[in-house]
Amino acid sequence: MTTTPPEALTRDPAAPQIAQSLAEIHSLGAGLFSRALVMVAGDLSFDEAHSYRTPVAGARSGGTTRYSMTDADDAGRGYEGRVDRAQARMSKQDSEVAVLQEAWDWIEALHASFPHGAGIRVVLIGNIGPCTGCKARLELFRQDLISVFGPGQVIVESVYDTSEMFITKNYSQKYEDYETGTTNTVSTTYGYEGATVEAVLPPGAHQSVSYWLYRVM
Numbered sequence: 001m002t003t004t005p006p007e008a009l010t011r012d013p014a015a016p017q018i019a020q021s022l023a024e025i026h027s028l029g030a031g032l033f034s035r036a037l038v039m040v041a042g043d044l045s046f047d048e049a050h051s052y053r054t055p056v057a058g059a060r061s062g063g064t065t066r067y068s069m070t071d072a073d074d075a076g077r078g079y080e081g082r083v084d085r086a087q088a089r090m091s092k093q094d095s096e097v098a099v100l101q102e103a104w105d106w107i108e109a110l111h112a113s114f115p116h117g118a119g120i121r122v123v124l125i126g127n128i129g130p131c132t133g134c135k136a137r138l139e140l141f142r143q144d145l146i147s148v149f150g151p152g153q154v155i156v157e158s159v160y161d162t163s164e165m166f167i168t169k170n171y172s173q174k175y176e177d178y179e180t181g182t183t184n185t186v187s188t189t190y191g192y193e194g195a196t197v198e199a200v201l202p203p204g205a206h207q208s209v210s211y212w213l214y215r216v217m
């Protein structure tokens with residue numbers, strides 16, 4: 001058991017909510033899960049008018065949505081210039097695809113009611129960091145938010161709690177391109193080199209919870 005000295009605890013007011021979401025995700029057991037916390041003007045009520053906690057999504061919950069990067073009809077929103085085709089297609093049903101869509105739908109429906117000039121912060125929380133494809137999706141999502149809220153008004157972060165800062169895996173056989181009949185070996189990296197450790201003492205807890213946090217650029 002380790003204890004975190006008080007001076008090392010994060011000052012992030014959303015940290016208890018982040019820790020709570022990580023605990024909820026862990027309670028689901030094995031598998032890859034994610035959820036987003038969407039906060040307008042720093043609101044932490046999660047009352048669905050000023051801030052929003054998306055449902056927890058599991059793997060294969062994504063699909064042909066705004067953040068799939070594989071929908072041929074999505075002009076300018078494809079994988080081109082972001083990641084290679086195999087990477088995008090392999091990950092198009094990842095939980096992050098569904099969660100980013102859910103967050104976007106809430107923002108799009110309500111943004112006219114947000115206080116004028118308000119900033120927005122979105123924290124995508126998962127038990128494993130985003131893969132290479134989903135990192136590109138987070139960048140695309142951030143650009144979408146900047147187009148609505150303006151530059152300097154948007155923070156998008158990734159939070160996860162694997163023991164390693166980032167993990168690189170090679171997948172062969174997993175991705176077969178049915179159009180060309182070829183099987184690719186795809187190397188993907190989960191999590192971010194350059195993430196920082198954040199520690200929080202949740203209310204009533206005796207032991208701190210720590211996780212990786214990376215601000216998407």
Ligand SMILES: [Zn+2]
Binds near residue numbers: 091096130132
């Ligand atoms: Zn992914």
